Amino acid sequence: MQTRSFVSFITVAAIAAASINACSSKNNGSEPQVNENQDGGGGGDGGLGGFMTPGNGGDGGISTPIPCATGCTVATCTAGGSTTITGVVYDPKGADPVYNVQVYVPSSALPTFSPGASCGSCGDLYPSNVIATAATGTNGSFILKGAPNGTNIPLVIQIGKWRRQYTIPTVAPCVANAAPTLRLPADSSEGDLPDIAISTGGLDSLECLPLRMGISASEYIPGAGTSGHIHIFTGGAPNTSTQGAVTENPTTSPQANTNLWDGPEDLLKNDVVLFSCEGAPTAYLSGSAGPANLMQYVNNGGRVFASHYHFAWLTETDVTPANPFATVTPPLATWSNLTNSAILNDNVSFPTDIVTTLANGNPFPEGVALKAWLGNVDALDSSGKLDVYYARDNSDVTATNTNSQAWAALDPSVASSYPQTTSAPTQYFSFDTPIGTGAGEQCGRFVYSDLHVSGGPGVAAAGVTADYASGSPYFVPEGCATRALTPQEKALEFMLFDLTSCLVPVGTMPMGLQQPQ
Numbered sequence: 001m002q003t004r005s006f007v008s009f010i011t012v013a014a015i016a017a018a019s020i021n022a023c024s025s026k027n028n029g030s031e032p033q034v035n036e037n038q039d040g041g042g043g044g045d046g047g048l049g050g051f052m053t054p055g056n057g058g059d060g061g062i063s064t065p066i067p068c069a070t071g072c073t074v075a076t077c078t079a080g081g082s083t084t085i086t087g088v089v090y091d092p093k094g095a096d097p098v099y100n101v102q103v104y105v106p107s108s109a110l111p112t113f114s115p116g117a118s119c120g121s122c123g124d125l126y127p128s129n130v131i132a133t134a135a136t137g138t139n140g141s142f143i144l145k146g147a148p149n150g151t152n153i154p155l156v157i158q159i160g161k162w163r164r165q166y167t168i169p170t171v172a173p174c175v176a177n178a179a180p181t182l183r184l185p186a187d188s189s190e191g192d193l194p195d196i197a198i199s200t201g202g203l204d205s206l207e208c209l210p211l212r213m214g215i216s217a218s219e220y221i222p223g224a225g226t227s228g229h230i231h232i233f234t235g236g237a238p239n240t241s242t243q244g245a246v247t248e249n250p251t252t253s254p255q256a257n258t259n260l261w262d263g264p265e266d267l268l269k270n271d272v273v274l275f276s277c278e279g280a281p282t283a284y285l286s287g288s289a290g291p292a293n294l295m296q297y298v299n300n301g302g303r304v305f306a307s308h309y310h311f312a313w314l315t316e317t318d319v320t321p322a323n324p325f326a327t328v329t330p331p332l333a334t335w336s337n338l339t340n341s342a343i344l345n346d347n348v349s350f351p352t353d354i355v356t357t358l359a360n361g362n363p364f365p366e367g368v369a370l371k372a373w374l375g376n377v378d379a380l381d382s383s384g385k386l387d388v389y390y391a392r393d394n395s396d397v398t399a400t401n402t403n404s405q406a407w408a409a410l411d412p413s414v415a416s417s418y419p420q421t422t423s424a425p426t427q428y429f430s431f432d433t434p435i436g437t438g439a440g441e442q443c444g445r446f447v448y449s450d451l452h453v454s455g456g457p458g459v460a461a462a463g464v465t466a467d468y469a470s471g472s473p474y475f476v477p478e479g480c481a482t483r484a485l486t487p488q489e490k491a492l493e494f495m496l497f498d499l500t501s502c503l504v505p506v507g508t509m510p511m512g513l514q515q516p517q
Contacts (some may be wrong), residue, residue, distance in 0.1 A: 068107045068131060072148035075173035083171065085144040087179035089136050089157050091497075092186040093214025096377050096490065097140020098497055099369055100510050101159045101184070102126070104133035105147055113161050113192060116269045117302040119443035122502040125161065135510070138372040149173035157182050160500040161271060164191035187216035193229040194271035194500045199256035200244030200476065201235045201276035203456040204307045205467040206492075207245055208480035213493055217477045222246075222253035223260075224269055231270065232476055233260045237284035244276060245457065245467075245474035261290045267297035272499050275306040275313075277452055281338065282312035291316070291323040298433040298444030303499040305447045305492070311338065311394055314448065328435055332404050333395040333426065333448070342392040344418050346455065347462075351385035351411040352427055358507055359399035365509050367407055370494055379487035385411060388488045389461045390452035393418075393425040404431045405506045407447075408491070427451050428495070432503060439505035447499065453492055461486070 075083050089101045106127040113125065134142040147153070153168040164185045171177050185191030193215070198207045210230050211217065221228035233256035235243035247253040260266055260273070267273060285291060291313055298304055306313055315335050317326040325332065336342075344350065354371040358364050374380050381387050386408060397406040407428035415421050428451075433444035457474045460466035465481040468474040485493060504510045 077174035161194040197270040201278035203279040204277040206276040245476035264296040349387040
């Protein structure tokens with residue numbers, strides 16, 4: 001075995017010249033190969049078991065020195081061997097593995113993130129040079145080949161603006177070095193997080209999802225602000241009572257219609273915006289600048305997740321100014337039952353198929369990954385279906401809706417019991433923006449969910465603890481139920497990490513950092 005000094009590092013040119021636009025983490029370059037069956041030596045409770053220690057992260061980037069910035073050694077191993085680091089990356093709670101996380105040893109300083117959404121390059125989020133890199137598979141595992149050996153080796157895990165640094169005390173050359181469990185940051189003391197705005201509603205409780213994913217309660221703040229990353233706004237029409245939960249730390253959260261989507265500048269402060277169902281169509285959007293503001297947000301790199309009755313963002317057409325989403329040709333979806341007739345039966349679950357093919361019959365890679373990931377986290381039933389509660393029949397995405405991609409649809413067997421439904425109502429679909437531009441020019445994504453992730457305040461499926469079970473007033477995060485994620489919440493967890501990563505054009509494989517040769 002020989003050891004050589006790694007003096008001249010390979011620039012990640014694919015990042016610097018990324019043609020896939022960003023707001024987060026997937027990047028152009030050759031895709032690292034990951035053994036999906038590798039368990040990565042997982043175990044432990046977040047990498048604090050002595051093998052690795054976390055760096056002092058924060059919104060301004062990681063402040064601890066990066067030893068490899070001044071020189072590292074990479075062993076020249078015999079017989080084609082390599083110094084490797086293997087492991088598994090989990091969500092902030094340490095419960096579910098996370099797909100397509102970039103794991104790398106940097107050789108230059110980590111960049112400071114600019115706040116909010118943008119159409120900047122993925123390269124803006126990553127160091128200009130890395131020594132070794134890998135991406136996690138659908139079981140969260142990775143194999144980092146060609147790692148430097150020695151002491152105090154930095155290891156960064158990152159997906160979009162979720163970023164955390166660990167330091168490995170010792171890496172032995174030319175052997176596999178198994179890391180304990182790695183966990184994305186739960187708060188700013190552990191690393192960097194994206195800014196997520198949530199408009200609460202009376203018939204869903206999306207705002208509780210980050211808490212159950214492991215995000216610290218201290219990250220919840222009322223409205224826009226810099227002291228946390230989960231920004232709570234309340235739904236409801238102007239001059240009426242608010243919809244859903246409010247903050248109490250120490251001031252109540254502002255209403256979304258006057259403080260979030262009142263202008264693109266407020267929306268653009270956030271990497272992602274989640275709209276929780278308000279219990280009725282968001283009719284007060286009619287005649288407002290809200291849809292135009294939201295269109296400007298996603299056209300400039302914003303990401304949106306809208307639950308059920310927020311179909312109003314996409315369907316209102318009969319007033320001035322015209323809704324730009326509703327005038328898209330061809331339509332984003334075929335809409336029907338835009339009233340409570342869309343309810344099937346909230347007391348039972350419905351088998352749902354994960355869409356794994358495109359309209360042309362080719363594979364839909366993100367759908368393939370979602371289905372495999374759901375299987376790895378035990379969210380599928382024995383027939384390989386995602387069983388969902390609170391299903392609705394409002395949207396149907398077919399081959400004619402060329403701007404949209406379905407992710408999940410009720411199994412056609414549902415129609416035999418509920419003949420009022422279409423054959424397979426779409427439950428999740430997305431479209432990328434600006435609509436009508438080339439894939440390399442698109443940087444925003446909008447996901448519509450035709451189901452409720454939960455039953456809303458005080459309501460839950462059988463055997464599941466309800467959020468805000470003690471009744472009104474509903475305070476977040478205090479009133480959120482402390483429990484494991486349900487299968488449909490796990491599906492949304494996958495989508496939330498997808499929404500906060502660099503945009504992967506529909507039909508293409510996610511790209512990792514370019515592996516140095």
